Amino acid sequence: MRLIGRWLGGVLACKATGFALLFVFARLVHADGLVQIELAGLKGEQADNVRATVTLFQLDVEERADLPEGRLGWLIRKTPNEVRKALEPFGYYTPTVDVQLLPTMQGAKVMITVTRGVSTKLRQRSVVVDGEASDDARIQKAITAFKPSIGKRFVHSTYSRSKAHIESELAAHGYFDAELLKARVEVTRADSAADVDLHWQSGRRYRFGPLYVDGSHIDARVLTRALGEPTGQPYDVNVLLGVHQRLTDLDYFGLIDIQPQIEMADGDQVPVTVDLSPSRRTIYSAGLSYGTDSGAGVLFGLDRRWVNARGHKWSNRVQWSQVNPRVDSTYRMPAYRWFDGWYFIGLGYREESTDSVENRIGEAVVGRDGRFGEWTLGASLHALRERYLRARSLGDYATALLVYPALQANRVHYDDPLYARKGFSLSGEIRVGSDALWSDFSFAQVLGSARWVRGWGEQGRVIARGQFGRTFGGNLQGLPTSLRFYAGGDRSVRGYAYQEISPEDAVGDPIGGRNLLVGSLEYEHMFDEQWGMAGFVDAGNAFNDVSEGLRIGIGTGLRWRSPIGPVRVDVGHGLDDPKRGWQLHIGIGPER
Known part of the structure; x- marks a missing residue:
């Protein structure tokens, strides 16, 4: 059955997972279909994420034109929960969602109005790195810089970036055996609060092993000066970036590929391969x-x-x-x-x-x-x-x-x-x-x-x-x-x-x-x-x-x-x- 014609239904209010759902369920004939879906109350990334999550927005023109009445009711009933899921990454766990099915001259229109409600704030935070990295100033700096801060809105993407930054810093400074022992995020909706508990065990810090250079057409003594002598030093990715920059500045090579061979580590020493190929002379x-x-x-x-x-x-x-x-x-x-x-x-x-x-x-x-x-x-x-x-x-x-x-x-x-x-x-x-x-x-x-x-x-x-x-x-x-x-x-x-x-x-x-x-x-x-x-x-x-x-x-x-x-x-x-x-x-x- 197609939508629109004359309205025979009434207004029905119901509750779904703590959200108020208001919609008009209509029995419609001689329809032109579902012609419009509007979203109000949101903008920017939040609106974009709702549109990407809510099933109604995923229907193409043909599906909207031939949408059965029963499926429409089902899609409307599930919309509030989809909106909630879409807003959780932005720190809004208790939005109010109002969904209405309205008639227009061209066909049916679904109007979704969202009130975000109170944002969820970070209440408690425990971010710990044990092992040798516990005394590493750069790792501690990454922990200190962890976002969101206490009392700030808990945004999942911010939390994920901070968590990934700590893991990146551990790898960048030679803690290749680091293990995440605990990663817990607990949200209390009644208090609009989130608690974070992260715990890593860093393991030992590796050192640079020998550098193996292949493909160079330049005298080894010249390259040795450019590469430096990192063997035996604590591993630090910035040292390799410096080597790459010096080789780039020389402008001899069209390809520079520097890779730590972690799987070939001898004890705590990681060999490094430097693969080169000449530029056009x-x-x-x-x-x-x-x-x-x-x-x-x-x-x-x-x-x-x-x-x-x-x-x-x-x-x-x-x-x-x-x-x-x-x-x-x-x-x-x-x-x-x-x-x-x-x-x-x-x-x-x-x-x-x-x-x-x-x-x-x-x-x-x-x-x-x-x-x-x-x-x-x-x-x-x-x-x-x-x-x-x-x-x-x-x-x-x-x-x-x-x-x-x-x-x-x-x-x-x-x-x-x-x-x-x-x-x-x-x-x-x-x-x-x-x-x-x-x-x-x-x-x-x-x-x-x-x-x-x-x-x-x-x-x-x-x-x-x-x-x-x-x-x-x-x-x-x-x-x-x-x-x-x-x-x-x-x-x-x-x-x-x-x-x-x-x-x-x-x-x-x-x-x-x-x-x-x-x-x-x-x-x-x-x-x-x-x-x-x-x-x-x-x-x-x-x-x-x-x-x-x-x-x-x-x-x-x-x-x-x-x-x-x-x-x-x-x-x-x-x-x-x-x-x-x-x-x-x-x-x-x-x-x-």
């Missing part, structure tokens, strides 16, 4: 770029991941652009003293030609860099020969030799390297030149930059960035242009042309400043996966005297996440001159 790369600062550009690269069995590397870059073409070649050798990284020797040549700057620079550099915790640190010695335009109005060129050591520090932490929704980057550098090192000028220079990104809602994000620099010592007019500061452009103060913001000489030509300060705040909103808009406020200056103040630029822009990389089209307006027009800024390439 030579990498060729090419790319295109465009920016209103740099003009059109093309990049070619050739990298040798390893030159010889000692793991040396050689990389080469040729980058041509309308404003600043350059060529670089760098040779690297593995380094492990103090921290993992590289010794390097580099040669490079670059040019720059703008309305503000014209120079040609040849450079040689030797140095050492590497990872120290979350930071990449570097120390280098630079020898730089620069031919530069000293005064554009006079066509006066000069040549300078700069020899200076430098220290660098960088940290990058983003949730997505291509399109971050959360994270930051920091960088800093100190340069010191002296005529005692055969440099034509004695100077000191400090540079720093920062960028911060946070998501704002589902589609937006806020981006803040800053940059500063200061040059000490030397006659500014005599310093090469590479040591002077300029502001303005795509990645500086938008609304102004590239390097437009600068102190000027007597005839109005920009000559660069001793100080740099730039800040930017931008809001970006994506309408879909590819297209979005942005609004920004930039402020900054390149100056010699702090009384010169800041130049401010405001504007808006288009964002396109294209197949070849992010594309940014901005129009900005500098506020220092009301008659100033709008400046177009176009950038193609990764965010920085």
Whole structure:
């Protein structure tokens, strides 16, 4: 028999497992079927779980259209208990469920209204780990962090994650024989309270046995330094993660598989196998770029991941652009003293030609860099020969030799390297030149930059960035242009042309400043996966005297996440001159 037509039934109230069930049981003819099921009183995950649990929601269109009256009554009677089961994982054990069968012009409708009631709180908690792990600070930290806390709503998923975290920590720190002796959760519905009792016996803590490496094409002495010597140390998965990270950073291997062989343990020592396979030895790369600062550009690269069995590397870059073409070649050798990284020797040549700057620079550099915790640190010695335009109005060129050591520090932490929704980057550098090192000028220079990104809602994000620099010592007019500061452009103060913001000489030509300060705040909103808009406020200056103040630029822009990389089209307006027009800024390439 099908549903809907005329109602011949009445209202019947009944009790089911402590829930009030109210429904209309109808004898219906000439039906169009059950056409609608509605849920009220819940939202989010709780509503989703009810819909996934209640049988009525699982009926497809054909089943609803031909639903017999007897089966409908049975499904309605079982709904309150199904709702209760669906809400228990969220800490609600005593909900009130009201189910009604209602007529509509199109057919029958089932209305399920839920009142969650009082949530169940955690009343007592006993979480104990006996054995050697009872004195392990990391295991005790996991116990202390156990959720939910006393007095908080007892949510099954939170409890399960905390329980799994303790078991994971036991395994991660070598307690492979750990056994869960007791796992009890007792819920008292009358008191809306839950009690938890967990008890593990950790057993002994295992140690690292020998490391067995297979498939490497690099000299064993190089790998030994990268792998370290964990044999005999207490087992800790973080040690293996560190080994994996060091091997990844070397970039020699396409496959890195590190596995503790627990079943092959000898006493309390667990051997570890390291299976490797070589990466592609030579990498060729090419790319295109465009920016209103740099003009059109093309990049070619050739990298040798390893030159010889000692793991040396050689990389080469040729980058041509309308404003600043350059060529670089760098040779690297593995380094492990103090921290993992590289010794390097580099040669490079670059040019720059703008309305503000014209120079040609040849450079040689030797140095050492590497990872120290979350930071990449570097120390280098630079020898730089620069031919530069000293005064554009006079066509006066000069040549300078700069020899200076430098220290660098960088940290990058983003949730997505291509399109971050959360994270930051920091960088800093100190340069010191002296005529005692055969440099034509004695100077000191400090540079720093920062960028911060946070998501704002589902589609937006806020981006803040800053940059500063200061040059000490030397006659500014005599310093090469590479040591002077300029502001303005795509990645500086938008609304102004590239390097437009600068102190000027007597005839109005920009000559660069001793100080740099730039800040930017931008809001970006994506309408879909590819297209979005942005609004920004930039402020900054390149100056010699702090009384010169800041130049401010405001504007808006288009964002396109294209197949070849992010594309940014901005129009900005500098506020220092009301008659100033709008400046177009176009950038193609990764965010920085």
